[in-house]
Amino acid sequence: MATEAKKNKILFVDDDPTNIRILLEVLKNDYKIIFARNGPEAIKLANDSLPDLILLDIMMPDMDGYEVCRQLKANDKTSDIPVIFATALTEEEDEEKGFNLGAVDYITKPFSLPIVKVRIKTQLELKKRRDQLKHQAEELIATNKRLQEEIIERKKVEKMIRDHISFLHDLIKTNSFPSAVRAAEMDHFKEEEF
Numbered sequence: 016m017a018t019e020a021k022k023n024k025i026l027f028v029d030d031d032p033t034n035i036r037i038l039l040e041v042l043k044n045d046y047k048i049i050f051a052r053n054g055p056e057a058i059k060l061a062n063d064s065l066p067d068l069i070l071l072d073i074m075m076p077d078m079d080g081y082e083v084c085r086q087l088k089a090n091d092k093t094s095d096i097p098v099i100f101a102t103a104l105t106e107e108e109d110e111e112k113g114f115n116l117g118a119v120d121y122i123t124k125p126f127s128l129p130i131v132k133v134r135i136k137t138q139l140e141l142k143k144r145r146d147q148l149k150h151q152a153e154e155l156i157a158t159n160k161r162l163q164e165e166i167i168e169r170k171k172v173e174k175m176i177r178d179h180i181s182f183l184h185d186l187i188k189t190n191s192f193p194s195a196v197r198a199a200e201m202d203h204f205k206e207e208e209f
Contacts, residue, residue: 022047023139026066028057028083029101030075034124038070041128042135054078058086061093068139071118073102073109081116088117095145097138101126 025042027050029035035050042048049064051057053075061069069087073080080100087093099120100113110121119141120134 023067024049024064025068025070025135026051026057026060026064027070027101028052028054028075028080029070029072031072034072034101034126037126037128038131041132045132046135054080054083057083058093061087061096062090065093066096067142068135069096069098070101070122070135071098073100073104073113081112084113084116084118095142097142099134099138101131 022045024047027035027038027048029038029050030052032052035052039048039050049060049066051060055078057069057071060066071080071083075083080102084098084100087096087098094117097119098117099122100110100118101122101124102109102113103124104110105123113121119138122131122134
């Protein structure tokens with residue numbers, strides 16, 4: 016059993032209270048479950064609470080699950096939340112449509128509760144890995160940006176050093192800055208005069 020602080024949050028969307036009760040009873044010990052009974056409520060809850068996974072019925076009044084999924088995937092805030100369709104629709108075309116809209120899995124009713132639990136666990140693990148990869152990619156981008164800025168700064172310093180060295184060479188060549196050898200020669204002539 017997961018501790019309360021570490022429980023993943025699942026949004027279950029279904030207009031049938033019996034389905035909600037069954038899944039709530041089966042999943043409540045391992046996950047934090049929130050639920051919606053229609054599409055508009057599901058979209059609002061998903062935006063407000065950002066669940067880790069959404070179990071989504073297709074056949075609902077007013078707005079079907081396909082449209083809910085379409086809107087969730089079109090929203091940057093919710094587009095990365097995995098959606099599993101949980102539906103009584105069993106035709107291949109329905110399943111294909113769900114996957115084409117961005118669902119990660121498709122479970123048919125009546126539920127096989129052990130299979131539902133395994134699929135949820137699998138999708139949450141995949142999401143965790145995707146989130147880790149995304150975080151690592153963001154860190155790499157930030158590190159790369161810092162390195163690029165450091166390279167630019169070092170090139171500026173190198174140019175400044177080259178400019179100073181060039182300036183010193185020019186001073187030596189024009190005798191504006193006597194070299195140690197030239198100074199020694201001048202001392203030698205002074206000694207011979209006496």
